[in-house]
Amino acid sequence: MTSREIFEQIKKKQSFLCVGLDSDVNKIPRFLYDTTDPVFAFNKEIIDATHDLTVAYKPNLAFYESMGVSGWNTLEKTVNYIRYNYPDIFIIADAKRGDIGNTSNLYAKAFFDAMDFDAVTVAPYMGEDSVKPFLTYVGKYVILLALTSNKGASDFQYVKENDERLFEKVINTSKDWGTEENMMYVVGATRAEMLQDIRKIAPKHFLLVPGVGAQGGSLAEVARNGMNEQCGLLVNSSRGIIFAGDGEDFAQKARAAATEVQQEMASLLKEGSLL
Numbered sequence: 001m002t003s004r005e006i007f008e009q010i011k012k013k014q015s016f017l018c019v020g021l022d023s024d025v026n027k028i029p030r031f032l033y034d035t036t037d038p039v040f041a042f043n044k045e046i047i048d049a050t051h052d053l054t055v056a057y058k059p060n061l062a063f064y065e066s067m068g069v070s071g072w073n074t075l076e077k078t079v080n081y082i083r084y085n086y087p088d089i090f091i092i093a094d095a096k097r098g099d100i101g102n103t104s105n106l107y108a109k110a111f112f113d114a115m116d117f118d119a120v121t122v123a124p125y126m127g128e129d130s131v132k133p134f135l136t137y138v139g140k141y142v143i144l145l146a147l148t149s150n151k152g153a154s155d156f157q158y159v160k161e162n163d164e165r166l167f168e169k170v171i172n173t174s175k176d177w178g179t180e181e182n183m184m185y186v187v188g189a190t191r192a193e194m195l196q197d198i199r200k201i202a203p204k205h206f207l208l209v210p211g212v213g214a215q216g217g218s219l220a221e222v223a224r225n226g227m228n229e230q231c232g233l234l235v236n237s238s239r240g241i242i243f244a245g246d247g248e249d250f251a252q253k254a255r256a257a258a259t260e261v262q263q264e265m266a267s268l269l270k271e272g273s274l275l
Protein backbone atom coordinates (compact mmCIF):
# COMPACT_ATOMS: atom_id res chain seq x y z
CA MET A 1 0.00 0.00 0.00
CA THR A 2 1.38 3.46 -0.86
CA SER A 3 1.30 6.44 1.49
CA ARG A 4 -1.05 8.12 -1.01
CA GLU A 5 -3.47 5.17 -0.70
CA ILE A 6 -3.35 5.42 3.09
CA PHE A 7 -4.12 9.15 2.83
CA GLU A 8 -7.04 8.44 0.47
CA GLN A 9 -8.49 6.11 3.13
CA ILE A 10 -7.95 8.76 5.81
CA LYS A 11 -9.91 11.31 3.76
CA LYS A 12 -12.65 8.83 2.85
CA LYS A 13 -13.20 7.72 6.46
CA GLN A 14 -12.33 11.10 7.99
CA SER A 15 -10.21 9.12 10.37
CA PHE A 16 -6.57 8.33 11.10
CA LEU A 17 -7.44 5.75 13.70
CA CYS A 18 -5.60 2.47 14.15
CA VAL A 19 -7.53 0.01 16.32
CA GLY A 20 -5.18 -2.12 18.38
CA LEU A 21 -6.23 -5.75 18.54
CA ASP A 22 -4.62 -6.42 21.92
CA SER A 23 -7.21 -9.11 22.44
CA ASP A 24 -6.23 -10.43 25.86
CA VAL A 25 -8.03 -13.77 26.25
CA ASN A 26 -8.54 -13.02 29.95
CA LYS A 27 -10.39 -9.77 29.21
CA ILE A 28 -12.76 -10.77 26.42
CA PRO A 29 -16.43 -11.35 27.36
CA ARG A 30 -16.97 -14.72 29.05
CA PHE A 31 -19.81 -15.83 26.75
CA LEU A 32 -17.30 -16.04 23.87
CA TYR A 33 -15.55 -18.91 25.65
CA ASP A 34 -18.30 -21.18 24.26
CA THR A 35 -17.01 -20.64 20.70
CA THR A 36 -14.23 -22.73 19.11
CA ASP A 37 -11.82 -19.78 18.86
CA PRO A 38 -12.91 -17.13 21.39
CA VAL A 39 -10.26 -14.54 20.50
CA PHE A 40 -11.03 -14.83 16.80
CA ALA A 41 -14.78 -14.52 17.53
CA PHE A 42 -13.97 -11.39 19.56
CA ASN A 43 -11.72 -9.90 16.84
CA LYS A 44 -14.24 -10.63 14.10
CA GLU A 45 -17.00 -8.74 15.95
CA ILE A 46 -14.68 -5.83 16.78
CA ILE A 47 -13.53 -5.62 13.15
CA ASP A 48 -17.06 -5.78 11.73
CA ALA A 49 -18.16 -3.08 14.17
CA THR A 50 -15.26 -0.67 13.51
CA HIS A 51 -14.01 -1.21 9.92
CA ASP A 52 -15.63 1.97 8.56
CA LEU A 53 -14.14 4.10 11.33
CA THR A 54 -10.52 2.94 11.19
CA VAL A 55 -7.78 2.94 8.57
CA ALA A 56 -5.56 0.37 10.29
CA TYR A 57 -5.63 -2.59 12.67
CA LYS A 58 -2.66 -3.44 14.84
CA PRO A 59 -2.61 -6.84 16.49
CA ASN A 60 0.10 -6.87 19.14
CA LEU A 61 1.88 -10.21 18.83
CA ALA A 62 2.22 -10.73 22.59
CA PHE A 63 -1.52 -11.35 22.93
CA TYR A 64 -1.34 -14.17 20.35
CA GLU A 65 2.10 -15.68 21.01
CA SER A 66 1.19 -16.07 24.68
CA MET A 67 -1.45 -18.64 23.63
CA GLY A 68 1.05 -20.84 21.77
CA VAL A 69 0.19 -22.50 18.46
CA SER A 70 -3.51 -21.70 18.77
CA GLY A 71 -2.62 -18.00 19.16
CA TRP A 72 -0.69 -18.03 15.89
CA ASN A 73 -3.69 -19.62 14.18
CA THR A 74 -5.95 -16.94 15.62
CA LEU A 75 -3.58 -14.23 14.43
CA GLU A 76 -3.43 -15.66 10.91
CA LYS A 77 -7.23 -16.02 10.75
CA THR A 78 -7.61 -12.41 11.95
CA VAL A 79 -5.22 -11.04 9.30
CA ASN A 80 -6.92 -13.09 6.57
CA TYR A 81 -10.36 -11.96 7.75
CA ILE A 82 -9.40 -8.29 7.50
CA ARG A 83 -7.65 -8.74 4.15
CA TYR A 84 -10.57 -10.65 2.59
CA ASN A 85 -13.42 -8.49 3.91
CA TYR A 86 -11.83 -5.05 4.18
CA PRO A 87 -8.90 -5.08 1.72
CA ASP A 88 -8.20 -1.32 1.98
CA ILE A 89 -7.32 -1.50 5.65
CA PHE A 90 -3.63 -1.31 6.62
CA ILE A 91 -2.54 -4.19 8.89
CA ILE A 92 0.36 -3.74 11.32
CA ALA A 93 2.14 -6.54 13.19
CA ASP A 94 3.23 -4.95 16.44
CA ALA A 95 6.06 -7.40 16.96
CA LYS A 96 9.06 -5.16 17.75
CA ARG A 97 11.50 -7.48 15.95
CA GLY A 98 15.04 -6.98 14.64
CA ASP A 99 18.12 -9.26 14.78
CA ILE A 100 21.26 -10.04 12.78
CA GLY A 101 20.62 -9.94 9.03
CA ASN A 102 19.85 -13.59 8.26
CA THR A 103 17.46 -13.79 11.22
CA SER A 104 15.73 -10.52 10.30
CA ASN A 105 15.36 -11.97 6.80
CA LEU A 106 13.20 -14.73 8.21
CA TYR A 107 11.25 -12.40 10.48
CA ALA A 108 10.41 -10.37 7.37
CA LYS A 109 9.39 -13.55 5.53
CA ALA A 110 7.16 -14.55 8.46
CA PHE A 111 5.22 -11.27 8.50
CA PHE A 112 5.21 -10.38 4.79
CA ASP A 113 5.19 -13.78 3.02
CA ALA A 114 3.78 -16.37 5.42
CA MET A 115 1.33 -13.80 6.78
CA ASP A 116 -0.13 -10.88 4.85
CA PHE A 117 0.80 -7.92 7.07
CA ASP A 118 1.46 -4.49 5.53
CA ALA A 119 3.90 -3.42 8.21
CA VAL A 120 5.89 -4.66 11.16
CA THR A 121 7.29 -2.73 14.13
CA VAL A 122 11.06 -3.11 14.44
CA ALA A 123 13.49 -2.11 17.21
CA PRO A 124 16.42 -0.01 15.90
CA TYR A 125 19.02 -1.03 18.49
CA MET A 126 20.88 -3.54 16.27
CA GLY A 127 21.29 -1.06 13.42
CA GLU A 128 21.07 -1.04 9.67
CA ASP A 129 21.65 -4.71 8.81
CA SER A 130 18.92 -5.72 11.26
CA VAL A 131 16.38 -3.42 9.57
CA LYS A 132 17.28 -3.66 5.87
CA PRO A 133 15.87 -7.17 5.26
CA PHE A 134 12.37 -5.85 6.05
CA LEU A 135 12.80 -3.07 3.49
CA THR A 136 13.21 -5.36 0.49
CA TYR A 137 9.45 -6.07 0.29
CA VAL A 138 7.73 -3.67 -2.13
CA GLY A 139 4.61 -2.04 -0.68
CA LYS A 140 5.46 -3.13 2.89
CA TYR A 141 6.69 -0.96 5.75
CA VAL A 142 9.08 -1.10 8.67
CA ILE A 143 7.78 0.96 11.58
CA LEU A 144 10.87 1.75 13.58
CA LEU A 145 10.62 2.48 17.31
CA ALA A 146 11.83 6.07 17.74
CA LEU A 147 10.30 7.62 20.87
CA THR A 148 8.11 5.25 22.81
CA SER A 149 5.13 6.09 25.02
CA ASN A 150 6.26 4.32 28.19
CA LYS A 151 8.00 5.80 31.26
CA GLY A 152 11.21 3.90 30.51
CA ALA A 153 11.59 5.83 27.24
CA SER A 154 13.61 8.38 29.24
CA ASP A 155 16.19 5.75 30.28
CA PHE A 156 17.87 5.82 26.85
CA GLN A 157 15.84 7.67 24.23
CA TYR A 158 16.53 11.19 25.56
CA VAL A 159 20.27 10.63 26.09
CA LYS A 160 22.06 13.44 24.26
CA GLU A 161 25.32 13.27 22.33
CA ASN A 162 26.60 16.25 20.33
CA ASP A 163 23.30 18.05 20.85
CA GLU A 164 21.29 15.16 19.38
CA ARG A 165 18.97 12.98 21.46
CA LEU A 166 19.03 9.23 20.81
CA PHE A 167 15.52 9.18 19.31
CA GLU A 168 16.56 11.96 16.94
CA LYS A 169 19.69 10.04 15.96
CA VAL A 170 17.57 6.94 15.29
CA ILE A 171 15.38 8.89 12.85
CA ASN A 172 18.21 10.94 11.30
CA THR A 173 20.35 7.86 10.61
CA SER A 174 17.64 5.44 9.58
CA LYS A 175 15.75 7.72 7.21
CA ASP A 176 18.44 7.08 4.57
CA TRP A 177 17.96 3.29 4.82
CA GLY A 178 14.58 3.50 3.12
CA THR A 179 11.99 6.02 1.97
CA GLU A 180 8.63 7.39 3.06
CA GLU A 181 7.17 4.50 1.07
CA ASN A 182 8.69 1.76 3.21
CA MET A 183 9.45 3.33 6.59
CA MET A 184 7.38 4.85 9.36
CA TYR A 185 8.28 5.68 12.97
CA VAL A 186 6.66 4.95 16.33
CA VAL A 187 6.23 8.06 18.46
CA GLY A 188 4.21 7.83 21.67
CA ALA A 189 1.20 10.14 22.09
CA THR A 190 2.48 10.74 25.62
CA ARG A 191 5.46 12.49 23.94
CA ALA A 192 3.34 14.76 21.72
CA GLU A 193 5.41 17.82 22.67
CA MET A 194 8.35 16.23 20.80
CA LEU A 195 6.44 15.88 17.53
CA GLN A 196 7.41 19.30 16.21
CA ASP A 197 11.10 18.43 16.62
CA ILE A 198 10.48 15.06 14.97
CA ARG A 199 8.72 16.70 12.02
CA LYS A 200 11.85 18.83 11.42
CA ILE A 201 13.79 15.58 10.81
CA ALA A 202 11.05 13.49 9.19
CA PRO A 203 8.52 15.89 7.65
CA LYS A 204 6.93 13.37 5.29
CA HIS A 205 7.02 9.98 7.00
CA PHE A 206 3.89 8.46 8.48
CA LEU A 207 4.10 8.10 12.26
CA LEU A 208 2.41 5.35 14.25
CA VAL A 209 1.30 7.01 17.48
CA PRO A 210 0.19 4.74 20.35
CA GLY A 211 -0.71 6.13 23.76
CA VAL A 212 -4.09 7.84 23.47
CA GLY A 213 -6.98 6.28 25.41
CA ALA A 214 -5.73 4.05 28.22
CA GLN A 215 -2.30 5.76 28.43
CA GLY A 216 -3.81 9.25 28.51
CA GLY A 217 -2.05 10.95 25.55
CA SER A 218 -3.87 13.87 23.92
CA LEU A 219 -5.15 13.27 20.38
CA ALA A 220 -5.50 17.01 19.74
CA GLU A 221 -1.91 17.69 20.83
CA VAL A 222 -0.65 14.85 18.60
CA ALA A 223 -2.57 16.19 15.59
CA ARG A 224 -1.58 19.82 16.11
CA ASN A 225 2.11 19.00 16.49
CA GLY A 226 2.47 16.07 14.14
CA MET A 227 0.08 16.34 11.20
CA ASN A 228 1.61 16.88 7.74
CA GLU A 229 0.10 17.45 4.29
CA GLN A 230 -0.87 13.75 3.99
CA CYS A 231 -2.00 13.66 7.64
CA GLY A 232 1.06 11.47 8.29
CA LEU A 233 -0.41 9.99 11.46
CA LEU A 234 -1.89 6.64 12.41
CA VAL A 235 -3.05 7.06 15.99
CA ASN A 236 -3.56 3.78 17.83
CA SER A 237 -5.98 3.02 20.60
CA SER A 238 -6.30 -0.57 21.84
CA ARG A 239 -7.86 -1.07 25.30
CA GLY A 240 -9.83 2.19 25.10
CA ILE A 241 -11.77 0.79 22.14
CA ILE A 242 -11.80 -3.00 22.22
CA PHE A 243 -12.56 -3.22 25.94
CA ALA A 244 -15.03 -0.32 26.09
CA GLY A 245 -17.68 -2.88 27.05
CA ASP A 246 -17.57 -6.40 28.46
CA GLY A 247 -21.12 -7.65 27.95
CA GLU A 248 -23.05 -9.08 25.01
CA ASP A 249 -23.01 -5.60 23.43
CA PHE A 250 -19.20 -5.30 23.58
CA ALA A 251 -18.92 -4.69 19.82
CA GLN A 252 -21.48 -1.84 19.89
CA LYS A 253 -19.59 -0.32 22.85
CA ALA A 254 -16.35 -0.61 20.87
CA ARG A 255 -18.04 1.07 17.92
CA ALA A 256 -19.26 3.91 20.12
CA ALA A 257 -15.74 4.41 21.54
CA ALA A 258 -14.22 4.32 18.03
CA THR A 259 -16.86 6.76 16.76
CA GLU A 260 -15.97 9.24 19.48
CA VAL A 261 -12.29 9.14 18.45
CA GLN A 262 -13.18 9.28 14.73
CA GLN A 263 -15.36 12.36 15.26
CA GLU A 264 -12.53 14.18 17.00
CA MET A 265 -10.19 13.11 14.18
CA ALA A 266 -12.60 14.49 11.55
CA SER A 267 -12.56 17.89 13.32
CA LEU A 268 -8.76 17.82 13.54
CA LEU A 269 -8.45 16.94 9.84
CA LYS A 270 -10.73 19.89 9.03
CA GLU A 271 -8.73 22.15 11.33
CA GLY A 272 -5.59 21.08 9.40
CA SER A 273 -7.40 21.84 6.08
CA LEU A 274 -7.11 18.21 4.97
CA LEU A 275 -10.85 17.71 4.44
Ligand SMILES: O=c1ccn([C@@H]2O[C@H](COP(=O)(O)O)[C@@H](O)[C@H]2O)c(=O)[nH]1
Pocket residue numbers: 020022060094147148149150186187188210211212213214215236237238239240
Ligand atom coordinates in the same frame (compact mmCIF):
# COMPACT_ATOMS: atom_id res chain seq x y z
O1 LIG B 1 5.72 3.20 22.39
C1 LIG B 1 4.86 2.32 22.29
C2 LIG B 1 4.95 1.32 21.35
C3 LIG B 1 3.93 0.41 21.26
N1 LIG B 1 2.85 0.46 22.08
C4 LIG B 1 1.78 -0.53 21.89
O2 LIG B 1 0.60 0.14 21.47
C5 LIG B 1 -0.53 -0.43 22.12
C6 LIG B 1 -1.16 0.58 23.05
O3 LIG B 1 -2.27 0.02 23.70
P1 LIG B 1 -3.34 0.88 24.60
O4 LIG B 1 -4.22 -0.15 25.17
O5 LIG B 1 -4.06 1.82 23.66
O6 LIG B 1 -2.55 1.62 25.61
C7 LIG B 1 -0.02 -1.68 22.83
O7 LIG B 1 -0.09 -2.76 21.91
C8 LIG B 1 1.43 -1.34 23.12
O8 LIG B 1 2.23 -2.48 23.22
C9 LIG B 1 2.78 1.45 23.02
O9 LIG B 1 1.81 1.55 23.79
N2 LIG B 1 3.79 2.37 23.09
